[in-house]
Amino acid sequence: MRVVGLMSGTSMDGIDAALIDTDGEAVWWLGPELTIPYDASTRALLEQAMADARGVNARTDRPGVLAQAERRITDLHAEAVRALLVPLRLEASDIDLIGFHGQTVLHRPDARLTVQIGEGARLASALGVPVVADFRAADVAAGGEGAPLVPVFHAALAAGLGGPRPLAVLNVGGVSNVTVIGGAMVDGAMAPIACDTGPGNALLDDFMMTRTGRPFDADGAAAARGTVDESAVAAVLEHPFFRQKPPKSLDRNAFRTHVAARLDLSGVRLEDGAATLTAVTAASIAAVVAHLPVPPRRWIVAGGGARNPTLLAMLEARLGVEVVTAAAVGWSGDALEAHAFGFLAARAARGLPLTFPTTTGVPYPLTGGVLFRP
Numbered sequence: 001m002r003v004v005g006l007m008s009g010t011s012m013d014g015i016d017a018a019l020i021d022t023d024g025e026a027v028w029w030l031g032p033e034l035t036i037p038y039d040a041s042t043r044a045l046l047e048q049a050m051a052d053a054r055g056v057n058a059r060t061d062r063p064g065v066l067a068q069a070e071r072r073i074t075d076l077h078a079e080a081v082r083a084l085l086v087p088l089r090l091e092a093s094d095i096d097l098i099g100f101h102g103q104t105v106l107h108r109p110d111a112r113l114t115v116q117i118g119e120g121a122r123l124a125s126a127l128g129v130p131v132v133a134d135f136r137a138a139d140v141a142a143g144g145e146g147a148p149l150v151p152v153f154h155a156a157l158a159a160g161l162g163g164p165r166p167l168a169v170l171n172v173g174g175v176s177n178v179t180v181i182g183g184a185m186v187d188g189a190m191a192p193i194a195c196d197t198g199p200g201n202a203l204l205d206d207f208m209m210t211r212t213g214r215p216f217d218a219d220g221a222a223a224a225r226g227t228v229d230e231s232a233v234a235a236v237l238e239h240p241f242f243r244q245k246p247p248k249s250l251d252r253n254a255f256r257t258h259v260a261a262r263l264d265l266s267g268v269r270l271e272d273g274a275a276t277l278t279a280v281t282a283a284s285i286a287a288v289v290a291h292l293p294v295p296p297r298r299w300i301v302a303g304g305g306a307r308n309p310t311l312l313a314m315l316e317a318r319l320g321v322e323v324v325t326a327a328a329v330g331w332s333g334d335a336l337e338a339h340a341f342g343f344l345a346a347r348a349a350r351g352l353p354l355t356f357p358t359t360t361g362v363p364y365p366l367t368g369g370v371l372f373r374p
């Protein structure tokens with residue numbers, strides 16, 4: 001199948017769209033990708049949507065601006081697909097399927113609730129292509145964490161890659177997640193172990209926005225000039241999430257109050273604050289190693305965090321093994337999640353499992369996603 005995957009991540013920076021050729025088992029081609037950044041008014045609308053989602057008790061509730069935000073992002077996703085296809089001289093009718101993640105506005109697996117806004121039916125009819133959406137609902141309903149979903153894709157990609165095992169594939173977005181491949185036998189098979197690891201760029205992004213009005217620490221430049229406050233890093237790492245064994249998942253804002261209470265950056269230099277928050281990300285990722293049967297011997301890093309050399313250097317120092325970028329092994333760094341949702345859509349269309357006991361804690365391998373026909 002030729003599939004377009006669409007991801008709008010926790011950073012709320014825009015829509016990643018990517019083409020992939022896959023049957024949901026093998027990956028034949030990681031195709032071109034595109035990012036359409038959200039403009040300021042859409043970001044503000046999504047921020048408000050996240051705030052309005054706090055009181056939601058059912059997946060279908062759309063209080064406040066949620067319905068408006070849902071329509072807006074759905075239409076922007078249709079534009080993103082068109083913008084991806086036009087330069088490739090492809091029509092929507094050349095596409096077999098679309099995988100539409102939508103925007104997570106609330107994630108509370110403890111309450112069996114996870115909400116991604118985005119109207120699958122509206123996107124399918126706008127483009128005339130079948131759409132798979134609502135990828136997390138079935139897993140959470142069955143008692144899983146509902147995240148991460150990308151491990152089955154990481155495992156498929158890693159199958160075509162040599163090198164030492166165990167191999168860790170790390171995604172550093174607003175929140176970070178990791179898939180460890182080749183590390184444990186479960187029911188006689190090598191099962192990927194996966195979990196969210198903690199805040200990715202979200203805390204650093206928020207700090208940079210407050211201090212500089214810019215949305216992130218470009219190329220890790222500020223952090224590179226700063227000094228890490230190790231005792232502050234250790235204080236943040238006391239959060240019980242880091243003691244919890246995988247599988248586990250996070251809401252984007254899960255750490256805000258905890259970090260605010262332990263890390264007072266008000267009088268701290270910009271560079272030192274950025275360095276300390278970057279170190280929090282690196283240390284929280286490294287903390288997952290204690291929960292693994294065998295430490296990974298190589299780490300492949302994707303997501304926006306792979307563009308931050310200061311973070312990569314801190315990671316390598318804390319992990320003590322090779323850290324390479326996804327781009328360095330021929331995968332997309334920026335659009336790996338978009339490729340993943342194309343792959344997951346193909347699996348969903350075939351009824352193949354998306355989640356597993358070792359990835360989300362769901363009691364048995366489970367398919368997911370809802371198919372919307374045009």
Ligand SMILES: Nc1ncnc2c1ncn2[C@@H]1O[C@H](COP(=O)(O)OP(=O)(O)OP(=O)(O)O)[C@@H](O)[C@H]1O
Nearest residue numbers: 009010011173174175201216218219303304307308
């Ligand atoms: N040049 C750069 N230098 C440093 N950091 C960068 C750079 N480019 C992007 N980033 C970081 O990457 C983030 C975006 O990452 P990404 O697009 O992977 O996140 P996401 O997909 O929204 O999040 P998630 O994976 O949690 O859903 C930005 O917010 C920023 O922190």
Ligand SMILES: CC(=O)N[C@H]1[C@@H]2OC[C@@H](O2)[C@@H](O)[C@@H]1O[C@H](C)C(=O)O
Nearest residue numbers: 010104107147148149150175177337
């Ligand atoms: C609830 C939700 O949207 N979680 C996202 C978020 O962003 C990163 C991390 O937290 C992750 O595990 C998950 O997304 C990825 C794509 C996943 O499910 O694999």
